[in-house]
Amino acid sequence: QQQVKQSPQSLIVQKGGISIINCAYENTAFDYFPWYQQFPGKGPALLIAIRPDVSEKKEGRFTISFNKSAKQFSLHIMDSQPGDSATYFCAATLYNFNKFYFGSGTKLNVKP
Amino acid sequence: DVKVTQSSRYLVKRTGEKVFLECVQDMDHENMFWYRQDPGLGLRLIYFSYDVKMKEKGDIPEGYSVSREKKERFSLILESASTNQTSMYLCASSIGSLETQYFGPGTRLLVL
Secondary structure, three states, rough: OOEEEEEOOOEEEOOOOEEEEEEOOOOEEEEEEEEEOOOOOOOOOEEEEOOOOOOOEEEEEEOOOOOOOOEEEEEEHHHHHHHHHHEEEEEEEEEOOOOOOOOEEEEEEEEO | OOOEEOOOOEEEEOOOOOOOEEEEEOOOEEEEEEEEEEEOOOEEEEEEEEEEOEEOOOOOOOOEEEEEEEEOOEEEOOOOOOOOOEEEEEEEOOOOOOOOOOEOEEEEEEEE
């Protein structure tokens, strides 16, 4: 059973557009939600993360929106650039628990 | 900067061979993880370790074992490689729970 469901599987966006990737989870005990970015040939790297006590977190062009009642969170990439082309993974984990549950990944392609 | 290194970028092995994948981190992290990454399935946790000689099964431990004799080194062992273990294997480390996981570059394993 997949703990975190991610969509879409792939996404094509024009340069300057907004990229939106969505994730949904079932376990209401999850309390840490990171997003990882992976470039080809590299391991994933932390991009941005949120705890459920806030509804939004912004870092530069990247924003996480969090809807606790709907058990959903999403990544928004504003003014998307070709350099943002990568695979993005959402994840969720429990407080004081070492396991991360990753989504299936979204391959983003930003066209110049 | 945290550095997680994996012993090989690419490996080709025969069915039935014993395979060792090595991971080393240089930041004195308590936790280390082994994932496999497959298209459409995201990252799935095989095993993790929260201390030397301590290990816990992840979501897909069958066919794998691990060893952590020293804090900085975490090995993944395929006792008898099978073709369905062809995958990208990623090692990660973190300082504690709810902390960033730092990933190595991955080992792409092909079992013939």
